[in-house]
Amino acid sequence: MSDDPRCCGTGTCIINAEGQCWCGQRWDGEKMCFMPAPAAAPAGRQNSEPLTQPSGAGKN
Secondary structure: OOOOOOOOOOOOOOEOOOOEEOOOEEEOOOOEEEOOOOOOOOOOOOOOOOOOOOOOOOOO
16 A cells, blocks of 8 residues: 555545545645535525415405
8 A cells, every 4th residue: 555645644544536535534735634514505495486375365
């Protein structure tokens, strides 16, 4: 097994071509670090149609 200069120092890094290690760290160009999780999409309405009241609603 060759010594990868990107290893975090444990000697157990297995780094793929994308720079991801088996432990969850990723090469940021300078060092191995944990990358932040991607932001979740904001919750929105599932239906794109506007809310409308049935005809005659609100009439007395």
